[in-house]
Amino acid sequence: MIARTSAHLHAFFKFKGNFISNSHLLPPLKSPLSYSQLGLQCSTHTTRFLASIHSISFSNGDQRPQSKFQKLTSLDDAFNLFDEMTQRRPLPSVVKFTQLLNAVTKMKLFSSSLDLFKQMCVIGVPLDVYSMSIAIRCCCQLYRTNDGFALLGCCFKRAVVPDVFIFSTLLDGLVLEDRILEAERLFKKLIKHNLCEPDVVMYSTMIKGLCKFGSNDIAIALLRLMDERGCKPDIVVYSTIIDSLCKDRMINDAFKILKEMVFDKGILPNVITYNSLIYGLCLLCRWDEVSKMLQEMEDVRISPNFRTYSILVDAFCKEGKVNDAEAVIDIMNERGEVPNIVTYNSLIDGYCLRGEMSKARIVFYSLMSRGLVPNVITYSSLLNGYCKNLKIEEAMDMFHEITRKGLKPNIVTYNTMIQGLFAVGRCGDACKLFDEMQAQGLLPNRITYGIILDGLCNNQQVEEALSLFHLVGDSKLNSNIVVYNILIDGASKCGKLDIARDLFNDLTLKGLQPNVWTYNTMISGLCGEGLLMEAKHLFLKMDDSGCTPDNVTYCVLLQGSLKNQHYDDVETLLQEMDEGSYSLDASTLSLLIDQTAAGSLDRSMVKLIGRLVPKELMDAPS
DNA sequence: CTAGGGTTAG
Numbered sequence A: 001m002i003a004r005t006s007a008h009l010h011a012f013f014k015f016k017g018n019f020i021s022n023s024h025l026l027p028p029l030k031s032p033l034s035y036s037q038l039g040l041q042c043s044t045h046t047t048r049f050l051a052s053i054h055s056i057s058f059s060n061g062d063q064r065p066q067s068k069f070q071k072l073t074s075l076d077d078a079f080n081l082f083d084e085m086t087q088r089r090p091l092p093s094v095v096k097f098t099q100l101l102n103a104v105t106k107m108k109l110f111s112s113s114l115d116l117f118k119q120m121c122v123i124g125v126p127l128d129v130y131s132m133s134i135a136i137r138c139c140c141q142l143y144r145t146n147d148g149f150a151l152l153g154c155c156f157k158r159a160v161v162p163d164v165f166i167f168s169t170l171l172d173g174l175v176l177e178d179r180i181l182e183a184e185r186l187f188k189k190l191i192k193h194n195l196c197e198p199d200v201v202m203y204s205t206m207i208k209g210l211c212k213f214g215s216n217d218i219a220i221a222l223l224r225l226m227d228e229r230g231c232k233p234d235i236v237v238y239s240t241i242i243d244s245l246c247k248d249r250m251i252n253d254a255f256k257i258l259k260e261m262v263f264d265k266g267i268l269p270n271v272i273t274y275n276s277l278i279y280g281l282c283l284l285c286r287w288d289e290v291s292k293m294l295q296e297m298e299d300v301r302i303s304p305n306f307r308t309y310s311i312l313v314d315a316f317c318k319e320g321k322v323n324d325a326e327a328v329i330d331i332m333n334e335r336g337e338v339p340n341i342v343t344y345n346s347l348i349d350g351y352c353l354r355g356e357m358s359k360a361r362i363v364f365y366s367l368m369s370r371g372l373v374p375n376v377i378t379y380s381s382l383l384n385g386y387c388k389n390l391k392i393e394e395a396m397d398m399f400h401e402i403t404r405k406g407l408k409p410n411i412v413t414y415n416t417m418i419q420g421l422f423a424v425g426r427c428g429d430a431c432k433l434f435d436e437m438q439a440q441g442l443l444p445n446r447i448t449y450g451i452i453l454d455g456l457c458n459n460q461q462v463e464e465a466l467s468l469f470h471l472v473g474d475s476k477l478n479s480n481i482v483v484y485n486i487l488i489d490g491a492s493k494c495g496k497l498d499i500a501r502d503l504f505n506d507l508t509l510k511g512l513q514p515n516v517w518t519y520n521t522m523i524s525g526l527c528g529e530g531l532l533m534e535a536k537h538l539f540l541k542m543d544d545s546g547c548t549p550d551n552v553t554y555c556v557l558l559q560g561s562l563k564n565q566h567y568d569d570v571e572t573l574l575q576e577m578d579e580g581s582y583s584l585d586a587s588t589l590s591l592l593i594d595q596t597a598a599g600s601l602d603r604s605m606v607k608l609i610g611r612l613v614p615k616e617l618m619d620a621p622s
Numbered sequence B: 001c002t003a004g005g006g007t008t009a010g
Helices: A002-016 A044-051 A075-087 A094-106 A110-122 A129-141 A145-157 A164-176 A180-192 A200-212 A216-228 A235-247 A251-264 A271-283 A287-299 A306-318 A322-334 A341-353 A357-369 A376-388 A392-404 A411-423 A427-439 A446-457 A462-472 A481-493 A497-509 A516-528 A532-544 A551-563 A567-579 A586-597 A603-611 A615-619
Strands: none
Touching: A075 A094, A075 A110, A094 A110, A094 A129, A110 A129, A129 A145, A129 A164, A145 A164, A164 A180, A164 A200, A180 A200, A200 A216, A200 A235, A216 A235, A235 A251, A235 A271, A251 A271, A271 A287, A271 A306, A287 A306, A306 A322, A306 A341, A322 A341, A341 A357, A341 A376, A357 A376, A376 A392, A376 A411, A392 A411, A411 A427, A411 A446, A427 A446, A446 A462, A446 A481, A462 A481, A481 A497, A481 A516, A497 A516, A516 A532, A516 A551, A532 A551, A551 A567, A551 A586, A567 A603, A586 A603
16 A cells, blocks of 8 residues: 555656746737737637627717616626617617626626627627726636736727726736736836836735735835835725735834834725734734734724624634634624624634534534534534544544535645544555545645655655655755655654755755754754754754744753753753743653652752743643 | 725645
8 A cells, every 4th residue: 555655646746746837927028019019828718709809880879877787786687788788779888888897897797797798899889998998807807817918909909098907907917816927027018118107006906916926025115116206105005015014924014114104104004904914913923912903993993894803713713712712703793793604614613723623513503503504614624623633533524524515625625634544544545535636636735745745754654755755856846844844853753863964954955944843853853862962053053043942942952951961951941941931841841840859950940940831831730 | 987905724
């Protein structure tokens, strides 16, 4: 089974290792810009689509605004109205058709909207810059930005001059598809060739793209540039940047930008800005400041909305503070913000992560009694809970329940289940499921890869994991510090410290930054082999390279020092911990107590040790 | 009659 497994995995990752898509480069544009110069290929589908578009002259219908377009609530109504309009003679104006198109687009029915657009072309409604921009937006929202560019080509052909709306929409499409290089290129061309003067929306779209790509600095540079060019950044631009900084845990920078917005530009934050900041503070577990933010919102009379509550519920659950999450849900109910399935999913996940499966099930039944329908995420959380508790049969039941309920397990479901099978040592079944997943048309991702490497390492198949790793080679999959952390841990735990060292050196050569985990794993491995000097050396090195040691680092080093009778080091470490507000974990603490009792550790340290005991351990009866 | 920002499973 093992041999079959590995051949299998190898074969897969060898050929599919690079499934993370690369952006396609746009050829440089020449002025004047034309569709073909944008270099985007039409699909056959698009070609047919274009072929169906004809320009025929039209008669003007009446021009008064009609509210019936906004009143449309169902697609059927829209189609009926469309049919009725096409029967009228003279044909209603393009404005009427565009209003209808817009109504359907507002319902997010982009495909239907495009169908209507095609029919408009067929019956000869002339296209103007408005109708074109809506059609292009539909393409872009459907992740068919290339088709959007094809329509841009139509604009050129029929002398519709594309405006800043159309270009912003296309830019947004490229950003949506992660084609950031092309987005940048398009943006620069537009400015360079004076095709349109970017407005605040276009800047904000480009800034969103830069943030998404992880270049907050460049995004901020663009913020400065727009200001210089006389385009005033507004709350959306600022909030985009603030949100990105918050997501990247750069909360201080986020507050700096916020201050600039408020004090230099006189723009007050709104509920969206607050939500971003609250999210960022939650990520960093800075609960005091979260509550300050909520207080501030109340002071300036901005009510928290559904998303605010959702962020809080989710954050509390992730922190294990499920009771606090429950309290937030109560508040939501009181204030008429009805919790939805996502809210309850967070709660279920919170209980599952704490292993409180019966409570998770209670929430599960209560959400159903409220008429909410569990989705694949609900089941995946429960599945994950059972897996983490090593209740593999229950997990399997849950897995099958998903299909029984007519839902489809997704990549997360499979990843979770595969991880669960590895956790109980059922490697063969894990691999079978890996096959099944692909048979279902799901592509393994970097998480799958990590789970498999980790699963192999923890089931005495480190060699297998390493050969899989080498086979994947220089692919993007291996440019991930997590992969190294798993392998370094696996290698050192089975006594292959040389390999662990090699991996550690290799990652730096690749330009990867070791993180706290990497250092902790290496230090732990070195301590395990009694190589205290080398471990201490690495400890100093990590601090030098800007990686702050955490509790784990100190506890690992303490345990190493204790087990190797380096009592001087124990004292130094304890003092450093005291100065840096670190705390002891349960196992290190009990080791310290044992050694003090046995007389090998000086009693003068007891007081110091006492200060390092975290509150949780004090309360726990042991 | 057309374009931009916030939460959500591993």
